[in-house]
Amino acid sequence: MGERILEVRNLCTSFFTHEGEVKAVNDVSFHIDEQEIVAFVGESGCGKTVTQLSLLQIVPAPPGKITGGEVFFKGRDLLQHKPNSPEMRSVRGAGIAMIFQEPMTSLNPVFTVGHQLTDIIMLHRKVGHKEAWEMGIEALRSVEIPEPEVRMRNYPFELSGGMRQRVMIAMAVYCNPDIIIADEPTTALDVTTQAQVLELLVSLVKQHRKSLIIVTHNLGVVTRYVDRIYVMYAGRIIESGSTEEIMTKPRHPYTIGLLNSVPKIEKERSEKLIPIKGAPPWLIDMDPRCTFLPRCSYACEVCETKEFPKLRRLGESDHFIACHRDIAGSITGSTTGRLDSAGRHDLGGEAHG
Amino acid sequence: MAETVRENPLLKVEQLKMYFPLTKGLLSKTYSWVKAVDGISFEIYPNETFGLVGESGCGKSTTGKCAIRVLQPTEGRVVYKGRDIAGLSKSMLKPYRRELQLIFQDPYGSLNPRQSVFSILKEAVVLDRERHTAVEANERVDELLTLVGLDPDMKSRYPHEMSGGQRQRLGIARALACNPKLVVCDEPVSALDVSIQAQIVNLFRELQAKLGLTYLFIAHDLAVVRHMADRIAIMYLGKIVEVIDSDHIFREALHPYTVALLSALPTTDYYQERKRSRIILEGEVPSPVNKPAGCAFHPRCKYATETCRQVSPGLRNVGRNHCVACHNVAV
Numbered sequence: 001m002g003e004r005i006l007e008v009r010n011l012c013t014s015f016f017t018h019e020g021e022v023k024a025v026n027d028v029s030f031h032i033d034e035q036e037i038v039a040f041v042g043e044s045g046c047g048k049t050v051t052q053l054s055l056l057q058i059v060p061a062p063p064g065k066i067t068g069g070e071v072f073f074k075g076r077d078l079l080q081h082k083p084n085s086p087e088m089r090s091v092r093g094a095g096i097a098m099i100f101q102e103p104m105t106s107l108n109p110v111f112t113v114g115h116q117l118t119d120i121i122m123l124h125r126k127v128g129h130k131e132a133w134e135m136g137i138e139a140l141r142s143v144e145i146p147e148p149e150v151r152m153r154n155y156p157f158e159l160s161g162g163m164r165q166r167v168m169i170a171m172a173v174y175c176n177p178d179i180i181i182a183d184e185p186t187t188a189l190d191v192t193t194q195a196q197v198l199e200l201l202v203s204l205v206k207q208h209r210k211s212l213i214i215v216t217h218n219l220g221v222v223t224r225y226v227d228r229i230y231v232m233y234a235g236r237i238i239e240s241g242s243t244e245e246i247m248t249k250p251r252h253p254y255t256i257g258l259l260n261s262v263p264k265i266e267k268e269r270s271e272k273l274i275p276i277k278g279a280p281p282w283l284i285d286m287d288p289r290c291t292f293l294p295r296c297s298y299a300c301e302v303c304e305t306k307e308f309p310k311l312r313r314l315g316e317s318d319h320f321i322a323c324h325r326d327i328a329g330s331i332t333g334s335t336t337g338r339l340d341s342a343g344r345h346d347l348g349g350e351a352h353g
Numbered sequence: 354m355a356e357t358v359r360e361n362p363l364l365k366v367e368q369l370k371m372y373f374p375l376t377k378g379l380l381s382k383t384y385s386w387v388k389a390v391d392g393i394s395f396e397i398y399p400n401e402t403f404g405l406v407g408e409s410g411c412g413k414s415t416t417g418k419c420a421i422r423v424l425q426p427t428e429g430r431v432v433y434k435g436r437d438i439a440g441l442s443k444s445m446l447k448p449y450r451r452e453l454q455l456i457f458q459d460p461y462g463s464l465n466p467r468q469s470v471f472s473i474l475k476e477a478v479v480l481d482r483e484r485h486t487a488v489e490a491n492e493r494v495d496e497l498l499t500l501v502g503l504d505p506d507m508k509s510r511y512p513h514e515m516s517g518g519q520r521q522r523l524g525i526a527r528a529l530a531c532n533p534k535l536v537v538c539d540e541p542v543s544a545l546d547v548s549i550q551a552q553i554v555n556l557f558r559e560l561q562a563k564l565g566l567t568y569l570f571i572a573h574d575l576a577v578v579r580h581m582a583d584r585i586a587i588m589y590l591g592k593i594v595e596v597i598d599s600d601h602i603f604r605e606a607l608h609p610y611t612v613a614l615l616s617a618l619p620t621t622d623y624y625q626e627r628k629r630s631r632i633i634l635e636g637e638v639p640s641p642v643n644k645p646a647g648c649a650f651h652p653r654c655k656y657a658t659e660t661c662r663q664v665s666p667g668l669r670n671v672g673r674n675h676c677v678a679c680h681n682v683a684v
């Protein structure tokens with residue numbers, strides 16, 4: 001792992017709507033190193049996308065506004081620059097490239113794939129049209145699109161969902177950025193295509209020694225690829241750590257709940273899933289206490305009375321949680337799905353067998 | 354292995370085909386067909402959950418709609434309680450309407466935004482002829498809400514004032530209003546967040562036990578289907594390629610497509626996920642308009658032989674209620 005390339009401190013982004021201030025990103029701090037792959041996970045509306053948009057200062061404004069924080073990219077605070085400043089424009093694409101959630105909306109429907117690819121390549125690589133066209137064909141070939149010469153002349157709607165997403169990957173990689181952000185790159189795709197696209201994205205990132213941020217709501221999708229995980233809930237990061245720590249020794253009740261909610265193909269079917277009760281909170285006029293409190297099965301008096309808990313480090317590790325309690329639980333192996341007499345999750349911290 | 358003797362199926366689908374015409378020109382001349390469902394057969398037994406999985410466009414929804422005669426199939430038999438309903442007219446179907454219900458993926462799209470929860474449910478309750486008086490109907494609405502875990506006080510709300518999970522509960526309550534026998538659940542949890550998905554999956558299972566329901570459960574997420582269903586049919590391009598008991602699928606699946614699906618399935622088991630090898634399928638799913646000759650899966654199958662390229666394999670029983678459509682699987 002290399003140098004720290006991105007360090008975000010206390011980022012806050014809100015949407016000022018007629019109903020009130022939506023605190024979409026609430027005091028979020030994180031970092032990514034060179035050649036590292038990290039994931040942001042959490043459920044719909046928890047602020048994963050807005051966090052990434054904030055880094056690039058492309059939050060729709062108004063109603064959106066970055067209300068605080070610092071975004072150090074290669075040592076410089078990007079938030080010191082205006083959204084449409086030359087500095088920010090050069091960061092977008094060439095410094096940090098983003099692959100969006102919905103590939104159909106981020107490719108322009110009225111231009112051919114080749115047209116859009118060559119435009120981007122000419123912009124970032126300072127080459128002529130003919131050369132850019134050749135590089136475009138190469139780019140499509142690098143993302144394993146068959147007959148790239150033909151595909152260059154296709155319109156986006158003429159490609160399948162998987163191919164469109166691979167075109168987006170080609171565009172991002174060909175800008176030669178330091179960091180690629182992939183926002184739910186495979187959510188709209190079928191499982192077999194999802195596997196195809198992810199394997200490809202990760203292998204390109206590794207081959208070019210880039211850093212990658214994958215945003216997803218599905219923990220399972222990223223387990224295999226990522227070094228570290230940030231878990232978000234209601235606009236905040238509530239747990240972070242190495243993939244192994246998070247997946248085998250999650251310590252925040254929300255993360256534990258998420259992992260318990262997923263049906264496991266290798267487990268007995270007769271076991272009931274353990275859902276998290278209730279639903280995520282509104283992001284307007286939020287309770288100053290822990291936002292997970294109403295859904296938490298571990299809540300105790302401290303949680304009822306104290307303010308939202310700050311992220312804190314567990315021992316010497318790189319594992320952080322925002323929880324008043326310390327649930328030294330483990331959901332590995334057979335503990336998943338077991339309930340104790342109080343109807344709570346089994347906390348037996350047995351090792352993985 | 355001896356076959357288990359079973360009671361009569363509640364629903365038996367035989368050689369079902371559903372072709373949609375592709376037309377052009379002023380006279381809407383048909384120039385080709387979308388072979389959405391191309392000759393499939395299966396049975397669903399009372400109180401069973403029969404799962405249907407497969408990737409987008411493989412014909413799952415079309416199969417579900419034909420099974421409860423929301424669509425009239427192009428060919429084939431749909432035998433419900435011993436009677437073929439495939440060709441029945443609208444009026445002849447009427448007695449079956451209440452017993453055969455559909456729950457959609459998008460709870461929002463299937464609910465009228467201008468109707469309150471009460472009015473949505475009342476409408477469904479009134480369709481059920483057994484109930485008459487207003488008081489009875491009101492009581493039934495409360496009963497339905499409680500049944501699906503919603504507070505009866507929610508009656509006055511509108512769909513947009515509810516969360517996704519609550520709306521899906523409402524959709525379920527509506528489908529249950531007429532005491533159905535067979536419920537087709539078409540991707541009923543796909544639009545929900547995982548933590549909410551688990552609540553609804555549990556609700557489906559509780560309701561089945563309580564009300565003796567039979568489900569045709571459709572989803573693209575194999576893990577969810579495996580959790581819900583007793584038996585699973587895997588579809589590819591309008592055909593069923595494998596039918597297998599849920600408890601056996603993880604270890605005993607034989608069709609190369611099922612095996613690839615299983616290997617691509619994301620799991621949350623860290624240690625397993627890190628060491629697992631994945632089968633990455635080459636190429637794309639072909640279109641149901643220009644289906645490849647022979648086995649529809651052959652262009653993506655690494656075991657494909659000359660026979661596979663020419664002859665479409667039938668579904669054959671390999672024992673223990675396990676059927677596979679593949680030339681390369683020995684019986």
Ligand SMILES: Nc1ncnc2c1ncn2[C@@H]1O[C@H](COP(=O)(O)OP(=O)(O)OP(=O)(O)O)[C@@H](O)[C@H]1O
Nearest residue numbers: 015022024043044045046047048049050051060283
């Ligand atoms: N233009 C906007 N106006 C008002 N609120 C917004 C706007 N865009 C986003 N939000 C709110 O900000 C919050 C965070 O949204 P965000 O898109 O980051 O969620 P997400 O975690 O990416 O969810 P998903 O998994 O659904 O993509 C949400 O509650 C959302 O309603």
Ligand SMILES: Nc1ncnc2c1ncn2[C@@H]1O[C@H](COP(=O)(O)OP(=O)(O)OP(=O)(O)O)[C@@H](O)[C@H]1O
Nearest residue numbers: 373387389408409410411412413414415416573641
């Ligand atoms: N009314 C229709 N007219 C023409 N083609 C149709 C019609 N309904 C479905 N199709 C086509 O039939 C095929 C199967 O569609 P179907 O909706 O049954 O797939 P599915 O397996 O449910 O997919 P998904 O997972 O995306 O819901 C698709 O190619 C679809 O485009």
Ligand SMILES: [Mg+2]
Nearest residue numbers: 048049050101
């Ligand atoms: Mg998002």
Ligand SMILES: [Mg+2]
Nearest residue numbers: 413414415539
């Ligand atoms: Mg469908």
